[in-house]
Amino acid sequence: MQFSKFGEKFNQYSGITQLMDDLNDGLRTPGAIMLGGGNPAAIPTMLDYFHQASDEMLANGELIAALANYDGPQGKDAFVKALARLFRETYGWDISEKNISLTNGSQSGFFYLFNLLAGKQADGSHKKVLLPLAPEYIGYGDAGIDEDIFISYQPEIELLDNGLFKYHVDFEQLTVDDSIAAICASRPTNPTGNVLTDEEIHKLDKLARQHNIPLIIDNAYGLPFPNIIFADVQPFWNDNTILCMSLSKLGLPGVRCGIVIANEAITTAMTNMNGIISLAPSSVGPAYANHMIEKGDLLKLSTEVIKPFYQQKALRAVELLQQAITDERFRIHKPEGAIFLWLWFDELPITTMELYARLKARGVLIVPGEYFFIGQEEGWDHAHQCLRMNYVQDDEMMQKGITIIAEEVAKAYAG
Numbered sequence: 001m002q003f004s005k006f007g008e009k010f011n012q013y014s015g016i017t018q019l020m021d022d023l024n025d026g027l028r029t030p031g032a033i034m035l036g037g038g039n040p041a042a043i044p045t046m047l048d049y050f051h052q053a054s055d056e057m058l059a060n061g062e063l064i065a066a067l068a069n070y071d072g073p074q075g076k077d078a079f080v081k082a083l084a085r086l087f088r089e090t091y092g093w094d095i096s097e098k099n100i101s102l103t104n105g106s107q108s109g110f111f112y113l114f115n116l117l118a119g120k121q122a123d124g125s126h127k128k129v130l131l132p133l134a135p136e137y138i139g140y141g142d143a144g145i146d147e148d149i150f151i152s153y154q155p156e157i158e159l160l161d162n163g164l165f166k167y168h169v170d171f172e173q174l175t176v177d178d179s180i181a182a183i184c185a186s187r188p189t190n191p192t193g194n195v196l197t198d199e200e201i202h203k204l205d206k207l208a209r210q211h212n213i214p215l216i217i218d219n220a221y222g223l224p225f226p227n228i229i230f231a232d233v234q235p236f237w238n239d240n241t242i243l244c245m246s247l248s249k250l251g252l253p254g255v256r257c258g259i260v261i262a263n264e265a266i267t268t269a270m271t272n273m274n275g276i277i278s279l280a281p282s283s284v285g286p287a288y289a290n291h292m293i294e295k296g297d298l299l300k301l302s303t304e305v306i307k308p309f310y311q312q313k314a315l316r317a318v319e320l321l322q323q324a325i326t327d328e329r330f331r332i333h334k335p336e337g338a339i340f341l342w343l344w345f346d347e348l349p350i351t352t353m354e355l356y357a358r359l360k361a362r363g364v365l366i367v368p369g370e371y372f373f374i375g376q377e378e379g380w381d382h383a384h385q386c387l388r389m390n391y392v393q394d395d396e397m398m399q400k401g402i403t404i405i406a407e408e409v410a411k412a413y414a415g
């Protein structure tokens with residue numbers, strides 16, 4: 001069969017597809033230890049809450065109304081309005097329903113945004129999205145309709161006490177010129193758990209404004225929901241910021257709801273793209289989230305249930321890893337948010353691609369670090385020495401998985 005150029009590009013077996021396949025295979029393979037995918041944890045309190053909310057919404061007709069009707073292309077009116085009010089009241093942001101559009105998951109929101117801004121321009125030039133710091137979220141990697149739409153920069157590495165380290169944006173290196181269409185960063189970052197500091201965000205905002213390009217902040221794990229963020233930082237938005245959020249990490253990845261908070265021009269563009277590509281975004285997630293806002297539960301559950309759950313899990317995973325792997329070449333990125341730990345095995349004689357294959361053969365799924373160095377032109381040893389591990393599994397699974405990782409890493413260093 002002959003595919004178009006678009007068809008060829010999107011028919012690739014990309015990193016993100018491999019990840020989703022592994023997740024799917026792992027979920028069906030008895031005994032597999034899933035430290036790879038990005039599925040949020042099944043938090044019992046949240047599952048009970050969704051159960052109860054479903055009963056209430058079934059009884060009051062909201063659930064059937066969401067199933068049986070199309071929303072408009074911008075997304076469910078009631079939710080968009082409630083969300084605008086929530087942000088105004090919580091943070092004093094000057095926004096209304098004209099600043100919010102919904103997509104079928106924030107992943108498709110990024111596809112829209114990147115292709116709206118980057119790639120071949122009307123004047124024939126080619127623009128890229130600047131990722132100030134690689135490693136960055138694997139899901140951006142293949143999202144361009146045109147090839148080569150990202151440029152990224154290696155971070156500064158700060159070595160911290162207790163076997164930890166932290167990445168910082170190296171502002172000396174960043175070059176923003178006419179070839180840059182937007183700046184984008186996930187905060188908290190998937191895969192590393194890094195949280196860009198308030199100072200870094202303000203500097204990026206200034207840089208973006210100076211060059212008249214938007215700053216895209218991927219807030220899939222951030223404030224005020226799901227609030228999987230342990231660093232003491234402020235959320236950020238202004239009319240030059242495109243803040244992307246999601247219901248997935250609240251525990252609702254199946255409803256596929258992404259939220260884009262931006263100026264009116266971007267909101268109109270997203271709405272128009274929704275109309276062409278999906279008619280309308282799904283109504284079900286927004287119906288649940290609207291219910292949660294009306295009851296005053298959205299921010300409360302994020303702060304009182306979701307955040308402490310993940311924070312405690314992150315600390316426990318660091319403890320288990322540091323007990324199991326005592327080699328001083330091993331470091332962990334300081335866990336400041338998101339649902340992953342980023343492990344660095346300095347001087348590892350094999351790539352983490354190879355380590356991934358060895359671990360998979362023993363039933364442990366992690367994600368090799370190489371995938372996350374999107375937009376990098378130069379080779380960098382560090383990119384072959386890191387891996388991403390999620391910490392949402394129960395303690396027994398975590399211990400088993402970590403024991404196997406420790407054995408394979410020791411073998412690799414010895415060999």
Ligand SMILES: Cc1ncc(COP(=O)(O)O)c(C=O)c1O
Nearest residue numbers: 038105106107186190220246248
């Ligand atoms: C940083 C980041 N952004 C965006 C997404 C996409 O999430 P969704 O499409 O489920 O909203 C993810 C999913 O894991 C993520 O980790």
